[in-house]
């Protein structure tokens with residue numbers, strides 16, 4: 001019974017934060033972010049239209065729609081995120097940088 005209540009709370013949290021994210025999307029702060037055109041994860045330069053809004057801590061894991069938890073994300077990273085956590089993406093990137101350094105020598 002208590003589990004059911006917890007799930008319901010979770011759904012409400014997600015619904016509320018999704019609504020809030022929609023508001024953030026309309027804000028000048030977000031427009032400035034995407035006009036810079038830099039993906040948070042891979043640092044790729046993108047057209048503003050190619051960037052999507054991403055929650056660093058997913059809403060389903062208790063993340064919130066606050067500026068500290070919202071980043072611009074390119075389509076490639078958005079697809080990768082389905083399989084990896086942000087920490088793993090950063091680790092992969094470090095590994096790639098490391099590999100290219102060795103390759104250059």
Ligand SMILES: [Zn+2]
Nearest residue numbers: 039042074077
């Ligand atoms: Zn990216």
